[in-house]
Amino acid sequence: MNARHMLLAAALLLAACEQPAEPPQGFAGLGEQAAGFAPVERGRPLQFPADHGAHPGFRIEWWYVTANLRDVEGRDWGVQWTLFRSALRAGPDAPDWSSPDLWMGHAALTGPFGHQSGETLARGGIGQAGVEAQPFRAWIDDWALRSTGGKGIQHLQMQAAGKDFRYRLQLDSDGPLVLHGERGYSEKSGRGQASWYYSQPFYRVAGEIEHAGQRHAVSGLAWLDREWSSQPLAADQQGWDWFSLHLDGGAKLMLFRVRQADGQHYQAGTWIAADGRSVALRGAQIRLDELAWTRQANGRRVPTRWRVRVAEHGLDVQAAAIEPHAWMATRYSYWEGPVRLIGSPGGRGYLEMTGY
Amino acid sequence: MDMLRLGLLALLGHWRRHRLQLFAILTGLWLATTLWTGVQALNGQARADYARAQALLAGSAQAQLAPRRGERFDQAIYLQLRRAGWPVSPLLEGRLYFAGAEPLSVRLLGIEPLTLPAGSALAGQPVAAFDLRAFLGPPGQAWIAPDTLQRLGLRAGEAALTRDGQRLPPLQVHAQLAPGVIVLDIGYAQTLLQAPGQLSRLLLPADFAARAPALPAGLAPLLQLQPPSAGDDLQRLTDSFHLNLTALGWLAFVVGLFIAHAAIGLALEQRRGLLRTLRACGVSLRGLMVALTVELGLFALIGGLAGVVCGYLLASLLLADVAASLRGLYGAEVSGQLSLAPSGWLLGLAIGLGGALIAGAGSLWRAARLPLLALAQPQAWRLAQSRWLRRQGLLAAALLLLAALCWRFGASLFAALAMLAALLLAAALMLPVLLDGALARLVGYCRGALSEWFVADSRQQLPALSLALMALLLALAASVGVGSMTEGFRRTFVGWLDQRLAADLYLMPRDTAQGLAIAASLEGRAGVEAVLPSWRVELRLQGWPVQLQGVVDQPLQRRYWPLLEQRADAWAQLAAGQGAMLSEQLARRLKVGLGDRVSLPADDGEQGLTVVGVYADYGNPRGHVLAGADWLRQHWRAARLTNIALRLVEGQVQPLSEQLEQRYGAQGLRLTEQATLKRWSTEVFERTFAATAALNALTLAVAGVALFISLLTLGHSRLGQLAPLWALGVGRVKLAWLSLGQTLLLAGLTVTLAMPLGVLLAWCLVAVVNVQAFGWRLPLHVFPGQLLQLGLLGLLTSLLAAAGPLWQLARRQPAELLRQFADER
């Protein structure tokens, strides 16, 4: 997934050099050199619960939750909760205001009314935002994702609020963590760009969302992504399309495609069986085709209906946006929203598209 | 079109023969526009800078949360609010001192760019477009306006050193930044201001604040929500200063118009024949009026352009003084560099055009009603004059009534200035009436034929000279009034300062703890006669910023705190925590007097005290309350020990201050010797009135020019009146002397009348205008020496003005006088 989110994260750090929609150096500067930051190197085993926490030596990092929900009337809702950390410079962490970390939270609610997003920013070092591994707690202002018991991130409470919405959800999982790529080492190009990447895709969700003063009890499925890196994109990579899908029957699927300037896209994914066993998918095993486009608030056209094929696992479905205008009107804008799978098997999931 | 062109050519031909008149008209318009534009440019620059200061954090109709007590609060409160979902942004403010011969200081503003309300702009730059990496650093950036950079003698990119040796992030110039401010990240600000973990204010997006959210429990006693408008104190505080300048600008404008009016009127009189001829030749009335108007427009354009240019020059000459005044009086930062706004040019031209129209309207009206056939009617000057005098007198009476009404019922600065304007105008209109009356009486005392003629002829000259005399009257009276006020204020102020600054050394500790430590170490020490600590709390009373100061009861304190009025046991009551003393301006604003109760918002609710004394607090735009130190500390936990006054044994100042500097200097203690403090205060004062005095002198000069030009233009028509006398055997030189005598007689009477008017004006200024503008009333001082000096100056001005034309008269060839007879043949 993820590359997705990186963009945003990185966006933060570059806020400085605000760039046109198609930056020469990859979306939001994710292709920039990462001198001085910790490199992502194959072979290091991930360690939990420590790796649930922040990784100060790395340049960017995120905690990313998407949830596909339904209310008692059977209407579909989507919820996003994201916390990005991005370091302005390499080097040791510093106390108080001189901390190099910037934090950015994004939250969104998609539903019958449409789509709404919220954003909040904070400096590191003063306690306004941060992540602690044990017990797990990630927060920025009044938004939080925190453990309510159990091991690691098994049971989480998730809350956030935007201009006209708020939500408070309980996430519970008994499935295992899923490590993408090579035991968490996830390549993002054929030239060595990579990130550490794992997920917890097995959350069951229950809770309450509130929109425009109306409260709705909801339940459904959620997927948490964790990723950190120092330079996840190659210089000529412009953006990505990313899917996290809950298939009817309990299997899960993560797919992403990093678009390159030369038209050669880098694809990869992970097939996750209902029992939690996973296999990495190579680019050649995946076919993604855009079927329909929707013009967004920024005037760009974005594919909102896709044909998704993974022949080896007998998957050939369409993924259609529930709300084609799920545009994130944040400082660095992108598309992120729930999709419905049409075909067999059916299912639900989330789609993120950047760099359009 | 041809008609217009020919008409215009014929009309303009007049000026080739009467260059002096042309000069007079242009000079009048030029001077009027110059002074007006100059003042406008000064005010405009200042206002633009206030706006810059206010727009420092634009979108800054922002509301804010300010501490209820003290000036700073803990950063934890910020985090608490953020976690409660409040979109607040932290801000730390303070003053940063730089080393230099004169202590240089700037306002340091530490901001947090990530949380600034969406849509904010800093120095014109949207927050979203910040180069965050550069701004946050390290090394970070210190934003500064070019004028501040220049004032501090620093260069862009330099990492400046503060007086206590701390290094700023590299300076980065931002043209749109307010003057006198350095903006940087809050982290650097906390370090530089030695306020780790401390904040001054929290900014809130206006839309959030508009919902009037309730503060989380526990914070309500600590913070208060201030609506967006609370930030414009500066504008309000300085308004009166600018209004005063504006009034002066208008005065000069009116005087300048007098000149133009006189010259235009004379030109019309001389062109009566020409106008008739033109119309007899078939130029339509309409065409003639258009031509005259176009001619007037040309004058306005030339005079206006020159005026705007010179106005800006004048303003740039005075700006440094005005800026210094504003900084000294109000702490308002105004750039020392004038920026030219295109709207300013247009406005200046428009005012020049408007002035020309006003000055020429009467003449145009008369030209429109000029009969086609000249009737050989003798000019009924006496009848016309008495009608004119009656009209002037009635108008003056009406204006006097208006002035009286303003005085009796007005309660604003505007009313006070309206009263002043009405009074001055009434006096000006009354002048010819009074002069005529005086001359009429004088005739009774005349014995000789010549002296009788002398007086009678002076009366006849009145209408022609009256405008110039009025200008002289106004300028002189203004000089006397403003001079008396300034000089009176100076004496009062210096005397007050002498008393107020009776201690030898003043210490400003970094914080209360340091202050207490220093005070304790000095108490009872050899060479130290008295240690007077004072405690401070900032409040708002009826929306006005007020400083509450707590002092200890010591004989020295009593001595150096002069009171305007007091109850018998004032100081004892103060020490006992039962009484408070108020600054004069605060007492006026709150409308309280001795014996009344004032209520102050303390930690433990409103605390009432009896007013036992009122003192002068000149130059302080904020309110000031004096209370007992113990009482103050009891009710305001956050009260800070802000300064310690020391009375020392002779010769101890130098050694002790060196000792203290060495011991505490690096820890933020600041010391000021009495002499230095007094010098600064006096300098501020001097500069405050430097601009006023300059404008005043210019106005007097304009009046002199008005008189000169009136006399010059009158010179020609005077010949007709003087020629018969010459024919009857009065020599030319004698005639010239007589004429000079006449001018001096009229000017002398005017000067004589200007003196009491000036004193009246001074009274209005100190007792009415100052009270409304600044909140303090000054004793009325009259300085006979100053009056005499100004009177002589007035006479000298008239003498110089009269000398030129009379010199010409005395040198006139008899042939020219003869022509008076021959012409009539």
Next chain:
Amino acid sequence: MLIVDNVCKSFATAQGRLAVLRGVDLQLPAGESLALMGESGSGKSTLLHLIAGLETVDSGRILVDDVPLQGRREAELARWRREGIGLVFQQYNLIGSLDVAANLAFQARLAGRHDPAWVDYLAARLELAPLLARYPEQLSGGQQQRVAIGRALAPRPPLLLADEPTGNLDEAGGERVLDLLLELVGEAGSSLLMVTHSARLAARLARTLYLRQGRVQAVEA
């Protein structure tokens, strides 16, 4: 006794010097009257101005009781005008800022020879008594000229110079004013030199002198 001896006077003009008087002689014994006639530009007024000391001669002499006018300083000339002569102009030239009474007495007081009774008498004779408090602008032309005559005669000047005193008046009015003038000149004991266009008026004086192109053409007794 006024003696004008071979007086020449020229003026600078754009076309060069213009000779106005080219050697004029005349004598006017004390108490006598003389009319000065001639076409426009013949030099009558210039001659009058020279005698009044308003201008100075180029050559020749003007003697008053054997004392020449030329060579006198400005102050002495002013004194001559004040005390030696009375002047009546065609345009009256009254002093606008003074009332009739003050105008009448003006020159006499200037000359230090104010005789209130004489002035009162003059006012009465000139029918100005009811008008004494008025100002010149409130008078008719004839009234103004009578004031001018009164003013000129009030100091009893040895010589009265009149430049077309009735030029602005109608014929009847002119006659009347002249009658008064002659009568009062007689009573004051002054000589009279009067410039006029009118032969009929000139005939009322003792002698008439004709000027033509700056020279004396004829003298008639």
